[in-house]
Amino acid sequence: MLLLRVRKMYNFERREYIMNFELIPIKLIDESTILTRDAHDNIEELAKNISEIGLLQPITVKKLQNGNYRIILGARRYKAVKLLKKTHIPANISNTEDETEIYLQQLAENMERENFSPIEEAKLFYKLTTDPVFHKSELYISQKIGKNERYIKRKLELLKFGKDVQEIIHAEKEILPNKLNEEQALSLKKVDIIFKDKLALKAASEQVSVNDLKRAAQVYTSKELDDESKFTLLALPFHDIVETWSILEEKKIEKQRFADKPRLANATTLPSHKEDHVVLPTVFTEIEVLLKSLISSIPSHRSIHLTTIYSYENIPIDRKQDFLKLIDGLVTNLQAHLIEWRKIKDIVKTPIRLVDTSKQK
The missing domain is CATH 1.20.5 (Single alpha-helices involved in coiled-coils or other helix-helix interfaces)
Incomplete structure (x- = not known):
């Protein structure tokens, strides 16, 4: 099909041209080549804007051997124009053969979107590092997109969560009900996979702060608790997990105190001399130390709310x-x-x- 080459960008309502491009039939665009498909994209709003003021920037495409077109830049614009039931769309035709360069252009465009989710971004980085077509290092990516390597690594960490958790990770900094922001999720990155997802979903439902999530991560990476105890904690309100962290911290301080001032159990303390203002440390027997250790490892009893108890039905x-x-x-x-x-x-x-x-x- 002969494409109409024009000098101006097209305004659908005013039928005006503003810049050089080609009008290509929408039916020739191969949707399977679109890089991202974010279900939360507000295509309707974009379509309304295009309908009112026109398409401010043409899409960029590459012609395929079968005569169809692959979108390099402007997937959202394409979707919006298609929603308006237009038959053609303004497009710049790219001749580049470098797949990495094409991918990086797409990545850069997506990163400029306000609602570009951390998971989408992580998946694009993952493809760049693992796909045989690219197989680029994190350092290479960081240099190309103007971010440091830590930025790339943090995004990739998000992909270690299961699908259910990935779906609730959002780009905002606010703590939202049944959602996790990036900082909340990354607070749990060192937690074992058998607990990580459950803990993340629990934190989302209870809108847990980043600081409390970091404390929970310490509880679930602690060797002081066995797996059975950790599973038991998952059935309790999150504040019980935080309280367990407090108990473990106290226990750690207690151990450090004993390490700094070693004492023999059953030893006899010498009387203190008030005139010298010397206070000798108290020496505890083995049974006292055992009792204190046990008490510190058992959280104080709190009545379990009926709604929590009946959650067993789920x-x-x-x-x-x-x-x-x-x-x-x-x-x-x-x-x-x-x-x-x-x-x-x-x-x-x-x-x-x-x-x-x-x-x-």
Whole structure:
């Protein structure tokens, strides 16, 4: 088909031309070559603007061997014009054969969009680093787009979340209900994959701050808690996870205090001399240290709200048995502690005094 070459850009309503371009039939544009397909793009608003003031910039395309066209720049403009049911669109025809250069142009255009999501951007970076057509380093990309390598790495970290989490990551800085901004998500980047997604979705539903997410990440990377305890915490309100972080921090400080001032259990403290203003450290026995450690690892009891309890109804059938096993394990463990410490309490209240038989002879 012979294309009309004109000197001005086209205004659909006024039928005026402003700059050099070619009018190409919309039906010849291959949509499968469009780089991104963001469902949240406000194409309707763009179409309205084009209808009122015209297309301010032609799209850029490359002609394919089959006679169709591949969009290099202007996918949103193309969608908007198509929505207006126009048959032709103004386009600049590119002759470049460098696929990397084409891709970088598309990437640059997308990065200028206000609603360009971090996940979309991450996927484009990922393709540049892994696709055999490009296989570019993070350093190369950073130099081409004017960002540092850390910027690229942070975006790629987002792709380590599952699909459900990726879908709720947005570009805004505000903390929104059932959404995660980039900072919130990246706070969990060091958390094991078996907890990361669950923790992220929980944080989104409870609108958790970045600082509390960083504390939660420390809890879930801590070796002080086993996996069973970490799974149990996921069923509790997020403030319980933060409270657990506080307990672990106190425990860490306590350990450091013992490391800085090593003491022997059961040792006898020397009396302090007030005139010298010396205060000697208290020496604890093994049983005291054990009790303090246990208390610091168990969060204070808080009544669980009925809405939280009845959320069990949303547990998939294949996970309910595991959930009940976790409860049984928790109850059994707590009962064992209770029985043992009751015995210790009885012994302390009614101590058995050892008799020195040597004096009876």
